[in-house]
Amino acid sequence: MTMDRSSQSNAESPSRDPKVLSIECLKGSSKADEWTADMLQTGDIVEELRIGSSANSLIRYKSPFKNGKNGVQKILQDTYKKKETSILIRVRRGPDELSELQACIVPNDAGGKKQYVLRSIGDPNYVVGFLDRTEAECYELQASRTSRMVNALTRSRLQDGYVSYSWERRMQEFLSVPNSSNFLSILFLPKASDRVASRYNDLEDTLARANAWLHASQACGVPIVFMNVQTESLLTKISGETASSTVNAGSLSDLSNLANASLYGFEDYHGVDIGVVRAVRLWYAPIVAELCVEIKLKEGDTKLGFAISRTEEGFIFISSVIDGNENDPAKRSGLSSLYRVATDASKLLVVSRVSNQKVLPWMVSSTGAIRCYDTVSLSQKLSLHRHTRVPIIMHVFMWDRSITLGFSSGGNTRQRVASPTVLQLAPEVQLSRLPNESQLQPLPSAASDPGAISEGPEHRLERDTAGESSFRFHEFSLSSNWE
Numbered sequence: 001m002t003m004d005r006s007s008q009s010n011a012e013s014p015s016r017d018p019k020v021l022s023i024e025c026l027k028g029s030s031k032a033d034e035w036t037a038d039m040l041q042t043g044d045i046v047e048e049l050r051i052g053s054s055a056n057s058l059i060r061y062k063s064p065f066k067n068g069k070n071g072v073q074k075i076l077q078d079t080y081k082k083k084e085t086s087i088l089i090r091v092r093r094g095p096d097e098l099s100e101l102q103a104c105i106v107p108n109d110a111g112g113k114k115q116y117v118l119r120s121i122g123d124p125n126y127v128v129g130f131l132d133r134t135e136a137e138c139y140e141l142q143a144s145r146t147s148r149m150v151n152a153l154t155r156s157r158l159q160d161g162y163v164s165y166s167w168e169r170r171m172q173e174f175l176s177v178p179n180s181s182n183f184l185s186i187l188f189l190p191k192a193s194d195r196v197a198s199r200y201n202d203l204e205d206t207l208a209r210a211n212a213w214l215h216a217s218q219a220c221g222v223p224i225v226f227m228n229v230q231t232e233s234l235l236t237k238i239s240g241e242t243a244s245s246t247v248n249a250g251s252l253s254d255l256s257n258l259a260n261a262s263l264y265g266f267e268d269y270h271g272v273d274i275g276v277v278r279a280v281r282l283w284y285a286p287i288v289a290e291l292c293v294e295i296k297l298k299e300g301d302t303k304l305g306f307a308i309s310r311t312e313e314g315f316i317f318i319s320s321v322i323d324g325n326e327n328d329p330a331k332r333s334g335l336s337s338l339y340r341v342a343t344d345a346s347k348l349l350v351v352s353r354v355s356n357q358k359v360l361p362w363m364v365s366s367t368g369a370i371r372c373y374d375t376v377s378l379s380q381k382l383s384l385h386r387h388t389r390v391p392i393i394m395h396v397f398m399w400d401r402s403i404t405l406g407f408s409s410g411g412n413t414r415q416r417v418a419s420p421t422v423l424q425l426a427p428e429v430q431l432s433r434l435p436n437e438s439q440l441q442p443l444p445s446a447a448s449d450p451g452a453i454s455e456g457p458e459h460r461l462e463r464d465t466a467g468e469s470s471f472r473f474h475e476f477s478l479s480s481n482w483e
Contacts, residue, residue, distance in 0.1 A: 017134040021046040021065050021072060022141075023091055026108075026117060027127040028152075040101045040128050042148070043141025044091035047098070051079050053086040068132040076116040080105050087118060089128075093142055101128070176292070177356045177395075184224075184352075186213070187232065188280040188364045190262035200366065202260045203231070206280045209364070214282060217313045221348035223399035227283040234277040286397040288404055290352050295333040295392040297385065304386055305330030306339070308351065308379065314361025314372030318342075318349040318396075329386075338396065341403055353395035354378065 023044040046065070049072070052058040065071050079085070085105040092098055103118035108129065120126035133141075141148075172178050188210045190200040207229070214226055258264050262278045295304070305328030309319035321336040322328055330336045335349075342349040352360055361372035385392045398404045 017136060018064075019068055019132045020135050020138065021063065021068055022131055022133045022138050023089075024129045024131040025127075026129050027125060039126070040089065040091055040099060041093070041142070041145065043133070043138045044093050044099065045135065045138050046089060046130065047092050048090040049075070050088040050090070051075075051086070052084060069130045072130055073114065073116060076105050077114060080107070080116060089118065094139075103128070177353065180353075180356060180358065182285075182290075183283065184285060184358075184360060185281050185283045186210075186361055186363065188213075188282065189234075189366045190277060190279065191368055192366045200263045200277075203262045203278055203280070204260055206262055206278075209368075210280050210282045213313055213364070213370075214284065217311070217315065220311055220313070221342075221346060222311065222313065222315050222317075222350050223287045223347050223397045224284045225287055227285050229280060229282050232279045232281045234279055236275045236277060237273065286352070287399040288401050289398050290395045291338075291398045291404055293333055293335055293338070293394045293396060295329045295335065295385075295394060297329055297389040297391060299389070301329055301386055301389075303328060304382060304392075306335060308375050308382075310372065310375050311348070314370040315348070316351045316359050316373060316375065316378065318351065329392075335394075338403075342399075345399065347399050350397040351394055352397055353393075354381065355393055356395075 023040045023042060023046060025040070025042045045063070047063050049061040050058055051061070061072075061075060067074075076087075079087075086102075087105055088100060088102055090098060090100045101118070102121045104121060105116050106119045106127075108115040108117040115129075117127050117129045120128075175181070188206050190203070190206045191209065193199045193201050210229060214224075217224060264276050264278075303322065305322045305325065306318050307320045308316055310316050318335065318339050321330050321339045323336075325331065328336075330339075339349050352358065359373045359378065361370050363371040365371060382392065384390075
């Protein structure tokens, strides 16, 4: 059933132009289509409203609309309460141009409970409302369409917000070692220049020690490459001679003195002296990747078949393996074969993780001691694995992609899924093409030259201290270190 509900507007004052019902664009479409000719625009004059989803229930309201905007709001409210929200709006633009929009009636959250707007069916982002204007005002708005588009472009702002992210699931799916990153680094604290640690060497000294540690590690056979270096600020409370000897950063004029300072201080609002220590973090990566070796244990295993040691730089490595026994765990897992390949290539078979826990050096203290893992506690842990027959999951650094692929396809090892920009770095590519201009380019190291280490480097073993601890390891022969 079709009904026409047309009524004349209330008599307007002779001194004022009669009002017409016009469109007010409240929210633009996702593609700014509200500025195209086939979409409703601000200033369009409403000619007809058709409410209903079928021809039998269609109700028409034609211009002029009784009570203007308020009257239409009452119509929309009654219709919405009857759960009839489908509506077609026909508008006039200029003398004879017509356009229409299929929409649905929705409450206007910003305008109150009794205010209703129309949301486009084709683009839910596009929302229009109604406003009473004179016909001259509508024509003026329609004529200013181009300038209003330019103004809209000028006022347009990109919106940002927070979105939820399934961190736990992603860290399980995309990290071969759950909750553990592929990024490897070591932090160098500035070295104290006196016994009471009131003065510290400058930043250049810390950078030089980081550089020396990297090249010394590569020279002794640790298969790593340089990735990046950065300064890292650490806050601490200072007092006494330390506070009086540090560079003061209390004003802008003091900033020039901080370029090479490793410790500077300032006072907080309570007059407490705060020190800022400028440490150096060195980022590195294995030449190719980390390879996961699973050592399965049996009832009759009395030894693991390999021994571990530690370099002066703090890296744990496989120092020797038992020959002749084809049934020991090291032989069954392929670890013995990896060790022999590493020895032939004058590389150390460095252990990076045990039971998915990193066992790499991670800090250098202000006294110069390297904080790392000791071989005694690690040997005890490996022995407990043997006694309980719990498989050992061990990761080692690899230096040759063909060896990595060969062992991973053999079934004895599992290659970790690694970041291609970090862990898949070829040995001959020492970041010669910089990702950006601020990236530091590493110098070629002697460890990358096979000829430089063909004579066999001297493997320097550290058994004295780890970090700043005071315990010592007793010197013992390799045969006493077997498990």
